Amino acid sequence: MIRKILTLAALLVSAGIAGFSQEEGTSELIQPSEWWRVHPRPVYATLEHVGTYQEWFEVYRLAEGAYAIYEPNQFEEAISYLALGSERGVLIDAGTGIGDIRQVVEELTDLPVSVVLTHEHYDHIGGAYRFDEIAAPSNPAGLEVLARGRDNASLQGYITDDYLWKPLPEGFDGATWTIPPVQPTQLLDDGDIIDLGGRTLEVIETPGHSPAHVCLLDRENRLLWTGDHFFPGPLYAFGGDVTIDDYIASNKRLEGLLDQFDYVLAGHNDPWVESDVIRRVSEAFQAIANGTAEYSEDDGLRRYFFQGFDVLIRAEMVEEMSS
Ligand SMILES: [Zn+2]
Secondary structure, eight states: OOOOOOOOHHHHHSSOOOOOOOSSOOOTTTSOTTGGGGOSOGGGGGSEEEOOSOTTOEEEEEETTEEEEEOTTBTTOBEEEEEEOSSOEEEEOOOOSSSOHHHHHHHHOSSOEEEEOSOOOHHHHTTGGGSSOEEEEOOHHHHHHHHHOBOHHHHGGGSSGGGBSSOOOTTOOTTTOOBOOOOOSEEEOTTOEEEOSSOEEEEEEOTTSSTTOEEEEETTTTEEEEETTSOSSEEEOSSTTOOHHHHHHHHHHHHTTGGGOSEEEESBSOSOEETTHHHHHHHHHHHHHHTOSOEEEETTEEEEEETTEEEEEEHHHHHHHHO
């Protein structure tokens, strides 16, 4: 359990405070009151907005055949992505499940679309059950979560007033909301290629944020989908499903691929971040280990501040990193 944090002043002025998934409830360090003051995030004014029927979603066209499907009204600010080839498309992550993401996809393309999940957290899998074909990382820990789904009680904390900027969509009933179990029709391993016709996505296993996490690399179009490995917000490097050594090693691996992609398409907050940020995440972990990075701390939980992202980590983990 994360204890309440009392020192908020620094956090309230820092950008990128949302985009956090957790099982054990929120602390003020992670979710300041009125988190929605981050809106409008500046990047969206530079992107091509695409209208949709449902107000719950905002859709942006990022590049040829690449769309961001954004849920700005709920604290996670989840972003799912539609990637289209000439033959078919994939929905990369499926959001919270609060709106009907399949309807959005069908507004954007007539091609057959299957789901590819980067990992098993609720705000990435919520709408997956609406699709017939679902690919997910083969790691058993993730599959177990998918097979269980999420019951109504476990989701109530994500639709409280302080989680919501604007009202829930009409027709959505929080009292009966669940995330149905999903059975993947395809299991993903490192190096697998997802061929969409004229566009391929390569699976890169990136454990750390969760054991089963994968990123997807589109070499032809020089894009990397990062799920929750990286997003421009407070990266979650403690507790829960996190293994810090794996996280750092996964980031090093992505850093080794920096000549292959120009933009990072992240699972929360902003969908279009220059790839150099991956190098800076490695530097950030190094600075944390060296004791040269700035942070706020309360009850052993630290939030380290960097340009464009933060890192949440516990003090004792930092000591282990340094030793
Ligand atoms: Zn996650």
